[in-house]
Structures are given as structure tokens and as C-alpha cells.
Amino acid sequence: MRYILFIFAIINIGIIQAKTNNTDELPIGLTEHEKNNINIIYEMGRETDPPIAPLRNIAEFERMSGVLIRYPLGISLEIVRELAEDIKVYCLVSSSQQNNAISSFENANVNMNNVEFILGSTDSYWIRDYGPWWVVDGSGDVCVVDFTYNRPRPNDNDAPFKVSEYLNAPYYSTDLVHCGGNYMTDGLGTAASSDLVYSENDETDQQINDLMESYYGIDTYHVLPDPNNTYIDHIDCWGKYLSPTKVLIREVPQNHPQYNEIEYVASYFSESLTEWGYPWEVHRVYTPNDQPYTNSLILNEKVLVPIMNSSWDGDAINAYELAMPGYEIIGVTGSWESTDALHCRVKGIPDLDMLQLFHNPLGDTIDSFINEGYMINAVIDDLSKTGIVDGSVKVFWKTEAEFEYDSTDLYLSLVPEEPNTYTGFLPPQLYGSKIKYFIQALDSSGRKEKHPMAGYHSFFALPTDICNSWSLGDVDNSGELNIIDVILLSELIVYGNSSGLCCDFVADINEDGELSIIDIVNLVSMVVNQ
Structure with a gap:
């Protein structure tokens, strides 16, 4: 009887596997049939006019309300469960596979309240490569701005349009042949790709740059030779923007065959300028055996890093923690390869009504501004169009010696040339000290946002000379030492009645x-003995 039940179980498993395995699944590279029909790519375009300018291409590290995956999966159910803890999981699935997807997710204890299905056939699970790119247009609307997928796969190529319809987001498209794995943006008009984008299009390099500006608002496009020398030539196999000021580049030992090429791109970024006009802060992650550590997913306050059960996994996690203090760094396993890991198989869906905060972090050795403190500027715009809550824009700060954050208000600039700009000062410091800070705002839709989204910025503040004219012990700065100074000092100690920094x-x-x-005691002695 047990033997019969065992055979029955095996038959059932086989049936389930047959249902969940897509026999038409395509590889990440081109099949021979696709190579012979590559012209299909250039027939899949659906060009429209560009969105209304000015445009801003949304970066991966901005606020996401959801994440896009595809079923059958290219990631583990454990990762799906992790994703669904916090945000919506939008799953592209064919109608014939939807019940299988539901059963798989429910059996894995995925939070189904955070799962929505977008019906439509796909050819592969590399949703990063063919999924939608997002732009904020000149009207403050978040739009899908599509491209032509660089694989002759019409079902995959249709995915961005299906997503835009499901989310009721405006849809635009350029016929530029591209893919998401070979693209990263800082969210402020700068982007980077390997020169695959130039070789796969008939347009000149300048024409491609012009298209990127017209459709995505990219006015600085870094296009570099791929340093990895692999078949894929995707930038996410070796680099990643972590913020508008930080970039992560893989690192290899000197005896690695691609050492010189990889060091070239690292040097290139270190010598390039951010949108704020300062050199990029280049972070490195060690990949001696071509581990795909740069192929990670930034998802709001979390960063999911593909790990390989390698002795270098811990160092990779540490590299992210150093570059992104305060973020939750999570190592995840899977069927990863050096050219294909987590980032290739998942894609964020931005909050279409996000509260946008833009700020150039203060650098080290900042002087106090005319003894008022250290100036903070932030541009804040609510895409919900409900308005910023009065008094909600603040900077929270502390020195390394302090445990609790203090806060200071930022105020809306009245200068017409500075729309949506909030300004204020961190208090001046008497002694040189490292200051940690973050900016926070609230809009009337109930959204609260921070910059950075997790953790803090930090800088070394130079001491102020504001108190140089004050004399030791002259607590009221009257020019005399007397009993009033003793009384004020006593009240300061007992009641904390400070009259200011000096x-x-x-x-x-x-x-x-x-x-x-x-x-x-010392002050009394000074008063008596003067």
C-alpha cells in the first residue's frame, strides 16, 4: 500500500511540475532561432511622441510601492515571501498559469494580501531587461516610457504596456533598442550603460544620446566599453548607482584577466562628476571569482544581495553596509551566475504619488556659514499634489557623542528661482566633530519620506569661531566676571537654562x-581673585 501511495505521489509531483514548467521558456542569451530572426526586434517598436518635458527618470533607489516579477519564477519562493512582507508584488502571469502561481505562493506562506497578478504571456523571467522604465513628466505624472527589448521576444516586449494599463499609468515609447540590465540612472538626469546600446541601434551615438534626453530627461549619458568581456555586456554585472552621489563597482585581484578593464571603469567614475558637480563616491565590492554581487536589488530601506555560499559573501555584505549605512542588507541565494542574478529577475514599481526629496549631502570639513551653522538645502515635491504639511520639513542631527537626534526646521525659500527649495542650518559646533543627519518631510496624503531613505548622511563639521570674543566664565557676556555669572552657571547646571552655544x-x-x-567653585575663585 505504501509503495502504491509513493508511486501515486511521484505521479502527482510529475503532473505539478509539468504544469509549472513552461516548455517555451527562453534563455537569457539568444537561441539559434532568434539569431536567425534577429530582424524581429526592429519590428516590435511602437514609437510615440515623448512625454511632456522636463523629464526625470526615476532611479532604483527611490521609493517603490511594489516590485514586478514573472511566473514561472526566476527567483525562489523565499525571496517572493521576503518581497511581499513590505510592498506589493505584481506578478506577470499567463491565465493558464495563474492558479499554479497562486498555489505556489500560498504554499510558501507568501502574504497574498500583497500580491496582484497582471495577466499576460511572457517568454522569459528576465523582467529587468524587458520591464518598464519610469519617468516623472513635466506635469508631475509618473509615466511608463518604453523601449524596444533587445531580444526578438514579442511577449516580453509587450510587458511594459501591460503594466501601464494595469496601473493606469500614461504610456510612451521610443523605438530605441535597449534592455534594463544595461542601464542605470541617478534619478537626476545622469545615466550609464555599456556601449552595447550603441552597437545594437542603427542611429549614431549622438542620435541615441538625443533620444535618451528627449524621452528620459538624460542629459549626461556615460556609455563605456563593457569591462567583463562576456556575452551579455550588461552594466549591472559590474556596476550600480547606490544614490545620486555613490556608485558601486566590482573589484578583482590583479591577476584577473579583466583587472585593467575593471579598474578603468572605476577610475572613470571617480573622475566623473555627479549632478551636484562633485566627484562620484566610488565603492568597491570584491568579486575574485566573478561573483554577481553588484547584481543586487535596492528596495526602499532594504538591499537584497545575491550571495554564492562563498567565503567572500560576508565581505560583500560589509561593502554594502559601509556604502549604505542604516539600510537592511540581506543576502539571498538562488540559481545565480556571474552574468545573471537577482537584479536581472526583479524590477521595482515606483510609488506613483511619491514624496520626492532631493539633497546634495554635505561633504567633510564644512565651515559654519557666517557663524549661523551648516547650511542644509533640499528640494521637496509631492507627486500626490496634496501639499507639504506646514512645519513638517526638518533636519534631524546628532554628533557621534550623542545618542538622540535633535531637529531643526527647514523653511521654504522665497526666492522665485528656487521653487520647492527648503533651507535651514545645523547648529554651529564649537569643536570639530562628525555630524550625522537626515531630512524628513510629510505631505497631506499621509506620506512621510526621509533623505536618505534609511540611515543618515554624515560629514565632519569644522569648529565655529563665533565664541572667540567671549571670555571664560563670563556667562552673560557682559565683559565682567561677577556674582551674576555664578548665579547663571548654577541655574544652567541645576535647570539646564542655557542661553546658547557660547x-x-x-x-x-x-x-x-x-x-x-x-x-x-572655579568661577567663584575667579570672581574673588580678579
Whole structure:
């Protein structure tokens, strides 16, 4: 009887596998049939006029309301479960496979309240390569701006249009042949790809650059030779924008055959300027055996990094933690290859009504501005169009010696040339110190956003000279040492009645960084003996 049940179970498993395996599944590279029919690519375009300018291409590290995958899956059910913890999982699936997808997700304890299915056939699970690109247009609407997928796969090529219809997002398209794995943007008009984009299109390099500006708002397009020397030539196999100021580039030992080429692109980015006019902060992740550590997924406050059960996995996680302090870095396993990992198989869906915060982080050795403090500027715009809540725009800050963040308001600039710009100051520091800070805002739709989205920015603040004219012990800055200074110091110690930064500074008579009875004794002695 047990033997019969065992045979029956095997038959059932075979039936289930037959149902869930797509016999028409295509590889990441071109099949021989596709190579012989490559011209189909150039028949799949559906060019429209560009969106209304000015345009801003949304970056991976911005606020996402969902993530796009495809069934049958290219990722594990454990990863699907992780994704569905926080945001919507939009799953492209054919009608014939939908029930199988539902059963698989439910059996894996995926939060089905966060799963929605977009019906439509696909040819492969490399949804990064053919999935939608997103742009904020001149009207403040988030649009899909499509391209022609660089594989002769009409079903995959149709996916962005299906997503735009499902989400009721405006749809535009250029006939430019491209793919998402060979593209990254900083969200501020800069993007990068390998020169595959130039070789796969008939247009001149300049014409391609012009199309990128017209349809995506990209005015600085870094197009480089692929340093990996593989069949795929995708930039996500060796590089990744982590923020508008940080880029991650793979690193290999000197005896690696591609060492010189990889160091060239790392040097190229270190010598290139961000949108703010400063050199990129280049971070490296060690990939001695061509591990796909740059092929990660940034998803709001989390970063999912493909790991290989390698001795270098821990170093890769540490590299992300160093580059993105405060983010939750999660290592995930899968059927990864050096040219194909997590980033290739998942794609973020932005919050279509996101609260946008743009800020150029302060650099080290910043001087206090006319003794007012360290100037903070942020551009804040709510795509929900409900308005920024009055008094909600703040900068939270602390020194390394402090445990709790203090906050300071940022105020809307009245200068016509600075729309949506909020300005304020971090308080001046008497001593050189490292300051950690983040900016926060709230709009009337209930959205609260931070910059950075997780963690903090940090910089070394140079000391201010604002208190140089004050004399030690002269707590009221009257020019005299007397009993009033003793009384003020006593109240300062007992009640914390500070009259400002310089008051605290000159009250620390023994300059030990603390106010105590010893300072009172020393001040009384100074008053008596003057």
C-alpha cells in the first residue's frame, strides 16, 4: 500500500511540475532561432511622441510601492515571501498559469494580501531587461516610457504596456533598442550603460544620446566599453548607482584577466562628476571569482544581495553596509551566475504619488556659514499634489557623542528661482566633530519620506569661531566676571537654562566637556581673585 501511495505521489509531483514548467521558456542569451530572426526586434517598436518635458527618470533607489516579477519564477519562493512582507508584488502571469502561481505562493506562506497578478504571456523571467522604465513628466505624472527589448521576444516586449494599463499609468515609447540590465540612472538626469546600446541601434551615438534626453530627461549619458568581456555586456554585472552621489563597482585581484578593464571603469567614475558637480563616491565590492554581487536589488530601506555560499559573501555584505549605512542588507541565494542574478529577475514599481526629496549631502570639513551653522538645502515635491504639511520639513542631527537626534526646521525659500527649495542650518559646533543627519518631510496624503531613505548622511563639521570674543566664565557676556555669572552657571547646571552655544562654552571653566559643581567653585575663585 505504501509503495502504491509513493508511486501515486511521484505521479502527482510529475503532473505539478509539468504544469509549472513552461516548455517555451527562453534563455537569457539568444537561441539559434532568434539569431536567425534577429530582424524581429526592429519590428516590435511602437514609437510615440515623448512625454511632456522636463523629464526625470526615476532611479532604483527611490521609493517603490511594489516590485514586478514573472511566473514561472526566476527567483525562489523565499525571496517572493521576503518581497511581499513590505510592498506589493505584481506578478506577470499567463491565465493558464495563474492558479499554479497562486498555489505556489500560498504554499510558501507568501502574504497574498500583497500580491496582484497582471495577466499576460511572457517568454522569459528576465523582467529587468524587458520591464518598464519610469519617468516623472513635466506635469508631475509618473509615466511608463518604453523601449524596444533587445531580444526578438514579442511577449516580453509587450510587458511594459501591460503594466501601464494595469496601473493606469500614461504610456510612451521610443523605438530605441535597449534592455534594463544595461542601464542605470541617478534619478537626476545622469545615466550609464555599456556601449552595447550603441552597437545594437542603427542611429549614431549622438542620435541615441538625443533620444535618451528627449524621452528620459538624460542629459549626461556615460556609455563605456563593457569591462567583463562576456556575452551579455550588461552594466549591472559590474556596476550600480547606490544614490545620486555613490556608485558601486566590482573589484578583482590583479591577476584577473579583466583587472585593467575593471579598474578603468572605476577610475572613470571617480573622475566623473555627479549632478551636484562633485566627484562620484566610488565603492568597491570584491568579486575574485566573478561573483554577481553588484547584481543586487535596492528596495526602499532594504538591499537584497545575491550571495554564492562563498567565503567572500560576508565581505560583500560589509561593502554594502559601509556604502549604505542604516539600510537592511540581506543576502539571498538562488540559481545565480556571474552574468545573471537577482537584479536581472526583479524590477521595482515606483510609488506613483511619491514624496520626492532631493539633497546634495554635505561633504567633510564644512565651515559654519557666517557663524549661523551648516547650511542644509533640499528640494521637496509631492507627486500626490496634496501639499507639504506646514512645519513638517526638518533636519534631524546628532554628533557621534550623542545618542538622540535633535531637529531643526527647514523653511521654504522665497526666492522665485528656487521653487520647492527648503533651507535651514545645523547648529554651529564649537569643536570639530562628525555630524550625522537626515531630512524628513510629510505631505497631506499621509506620506512621510526621509533623505536618505534609511540611515543618515554624515560629514565632519569644522569648529565655529563665533565664541572667540567671549571670555571664560563670563556667562552673560557682559565683559565682567561677577556674582551674576555664578548665579547663571548654577541655574544652567541645576535647570539646564542655557542661553546658547557660547554661554555653555565659557561656562565650562575647567574645559572638561561637562558642567558641574567644580566649574562653580572655579568661577567663584575667579570672581574673588580678579
